[in-house]
Amino acid sequence: MSQPQELQITDPLEAKWQVTERPFTSTRPFIARLRQMWNDVATTWYVRPLLQQQNDLNRLLVDRLQDHEARLIAQDHEQTDRTHDLAELTAQVVQLNHLLASIDRRLANLETRLTDG
Amino acid sequence: MRIAYFSPMPPARSGIADYSRDLLPHLAQRMSLTLYTAVPEQIDETLRQQFAVRPLAAYAQERWQVDLPLYQMGNSAHHADLYAMMRRYPGVVVLHDYFLHHFIAHSTAGQGRYDGYTREMGYAHGPAGIALAWAIRAGQTQHPLASLPLNQRVLDLSLGVMVHSRTAAAWVREVVGNGRFVQPIAQPIRPMPGQSRRAELGWPDEAVIFACAGEVTPPKQVDRALRAFSRLRQEIDNLYFLIIGGESPEVGLDGLIADLGIGDRVWRTGFVPDLADFNDWLHTADVVINLRAPTLGETSAAALRAMAAACPLLVYDHGWYGELPETAVTLLPPLDDEALLAAMRHLAQSPAARQAMGQAALGFITGQCQPEQVAGAYHAFLQDVLRALPF
Numbered sequence: 001m002s003q004p005q006e007l008q009i010t011d012p013l014e015a016k017w018q019v020t021e022r023p024f025t026s027t028r029p030f031i032a033r034l035r036q037m038w039n040d041v042a043t044t045w046y047v048r049p050l051l052q053q054q055n056d057l058n059r060l061l062v063d064r065l066q067d068h069e070a071r072l073i074a075q076d077h078e079q080t081d082r083t084h085d086l087a088e089l090t091a092q093v094v095q096l097n098h099l100l101a102s103i104d105r106r107l108a109n110l111e112t113r114l115t116d117g
Numbered sequence: 118m119r120i121a122y123f124s125p126m127p128p129a130r131s132g133i134a135d136y137s138r139d140l141l142p143h144l145a146q147r148m149s150l151t152l153y154t155a156v157p158e159q160i161d162e163t164l165r166q167q168f169a170v171r172p173l174a175a176y177a178q179e180r181w182q183v184d185l186p187l188y189q190m191g192n193s194a195h196h197a198d199l200y201a202m203m204r205r206y207p208g209v210v211v212l213h214d215y216f217l218h219h220f221i222a223h224s225t226a227g228q229g230r231y232d233g234y235t236r237e238m239g240y241a242h243g244p245a246g247i248a249l250a251w252a253i254r255a256g257q258t259q260h261p262l263a264s265l266p267l268n269q270r271v272l273d274l275s276l277g278v279m280v281h282s283r284t285a286a287a288w289v290r291e292v293v294g295n296g297r298f299v300q301p302i303a304q305p306i307r308p309m310p311g312q313s314r315r316a317e318l319g320w321p322d323e324a325v326i327f328a329c330a331g332e333v334t335p336p337k338q339v340d341r342a343l344r345a346f347s348r349l350r351q352e353i354d355n356l357y358f359l360i361i362g363g364e365s366p367e368v369g370l371d372g373l374i375a376d377l378g379i380g381d382r383v384w385r386t387g388f389v390p391d392l393a394d395f396n397d398w399l400h401t402a403d404v405v406i407n408l409r410a411p412t413l414g415e416t417s418a419a420a421l422r423a424m425a426a427a428c429p430l431l432v433y434d435h436g437w438y439g440e441l442p443e444t445a446v447t448l449l450p451p452l453d454d455e456a457l458l459a460a461m462r463h464l465a466q467s468p469a470a471r472q473a474m475g476q477a478a479l480g481f482i483t484g485q486c487q488p489e490q491v492a493g494a495y496h497a498f499l500q501d502v503l504r505a506l507p508f
Contacts, residue, residue: 011248012255069247073239080240080273087207087276092506094184 013065017058019051118148118499121176121208123199124189126154127161131195132418133213140305141168143492148499151183155198173202185209185499190271192220200224200271207274209502211302215285215414218267222260226253241269263413268292277502279495282437285414298505300498304416305488308425308479309393311400318384318401320357325465328359328402328428330395331419332388333368338408338452340373345458347377353465356382361398362419363388399426403471404464410451412436425482429474431460445478 021043026032122141125134138161144150150168154160157170164170171179180186186208188199200220203210225233231254238246242265252258269292272278277298280286286301293299320326327346329339339360346358360383364370374380389395399405405423407430409415416437423430424445432438434448441448447460464471 009245009249009252011244012251013248066244069239069244072236073243073247076236076240077273080270083204084207084274084276087274088506090180090206091185091208091276091503094181095503095506097181 011066013062017055017062019054019058021047021051118496118503119182119184120144120148120150120499121180121183121186122150122152122189123154123173123186123202124152125191125195125199126152126164129195131191131193133189133191133193134195136213136305137189138164140488140491140495143305143488144495146489147492147496151179153199153202173198176202176206180206184503185276187211187499189213190217192217194220194223196220197224203271203274207276209277209279209499210271210275211279212268212271212285212289213281215268215280215288216263216266217271218260218262218265221267222262226260237267237270238265241265241267263411266413277498279498280414281416282414283440284412284436288414298498298502300494302494302498303486303491304418304421305491306418306421306425306482306486307488308427308482309396311393311396311426313401314397315401318357318359321355324355324357325353326357326359326401326403327461327465328361328399328405328423330361330399330402330405330407330423331417332362333360333364333370335365335368336409336411338410339368339370341452341454341457342406342408343370343373343377343379343383345454345461346382347379348458349461349465350379350382352462356465358383359398359402360385361389361395361402362386396422396426399423399428402426402428404429404431404461406431406457406461407438408433408449408457409436409438412438421482421486424478425486427475427479429464429471430478431457431464442477442481445474445481447474 023039026035122137124137125131127134127138141150141164145168152160152164152168152170153173153176154170155173157165157172160170186202186206188203188208188210190196190200190203190210190212192214221237222234225231225237231250235247235250238250240246242249249258249261253260272289272292275297277300278289278293279300279302280289281302281304283301286299289299315322315326327342329337329342331337333339343358346356350356358379360370364385370385374383386398389398399422402423405420405428407417407420407423409417410433412433412435414436420430420432420438430441430446431449432441432446433451435451438446439448447464449456449460
């Protein structure tokens, strides 16, 4: 038996960032042809540059978001490591306090013996 | 050694609260304990009389007086307060459930805090985890409660981890590496005397009684046990079946028992709230069948109680179950109905085999699962963690 497997999933941002052209449609052939002619002109000269501009921005935003996510995850791990280290240091301080108290007691005993002797 | 002890406490209806109640007196023989809980006045009065009980809020100041904090962590809402403390002041963790996904999902997304859930998924599984958390939030899929453990933060924070099986210990080591203390610790259980209730059921003295014990849920595979029982009854007449414990609604045993035509040979106790009664029912059985598939690294208190009642046990050979001694249990290939049937046939026909297995099961419990032994293992582990602190 082994550890449960890691998940495989596509980021919805990756699936949806790109805006694409939609063809004009109509049930009437003449209207469809007319729309297609207008579409050729409008798409070539107006819509495609806008789409490109939007897609460039979307890609940039997705990249930035993914970068932020990666940094947040990394910072979360670093913070967790620091919290673990702090707990270890707290336990060490407590043990050192025990040691210090023990040394104090032994020193006090020795001083008493020296004074008495 | 001074230990700050964090756990659900009785009267909370939690198996881990019961575990702490049973173990604490034995731990107290070996270490000084202070119990920390959200509202000290609400915990069981006996515990309040036996132990120093302090509010969680006091721990920040008092932690300098404590050698180590010890957290009893499980997969239920009872652990919300101590989980928050563990995140701030980590220590040694007893991980009762390897999977914490249900607890994390409940305490974050379940409270409308999706950002908390996304954070945990991102922490444990990176960007893919965040993408999955968003898909869950959008209702496109369910929480993968049984496939992603969501325990990495707990493991990363811990100064040492105790678990209840070698299987779970191996899984933990895969996450934290070999640089941290990880130790399987037996579940404490003490054999209880019990009275057979065979006479109440009106079943013959010479009848062989198979039983399933514990809450009946789909992973317990009680339907497979009943089907095998039905087939075996065609060969051997004098067989009966006892279902000890409540039944979750999705199991639907009524229809199955009717379809198999075994209604006159099956008795269902329903939920048994009293441990002594539960134990009596176990003492009524000749063989206990405790199948679990899939296993998520859990141990079964019902299986241990059956062993403590000297019952031979049939289990699948995986996870913690596969770690039980072969003299005391029959290890079956998971989901192999023919192997199950053969094992049931063998035990139904051989009182000597039942007797030998039952005694071996009891020997395992008395040899390894006594609360004093478990407390000793705790003490040794905590000392190892302290000794390993770098100076």
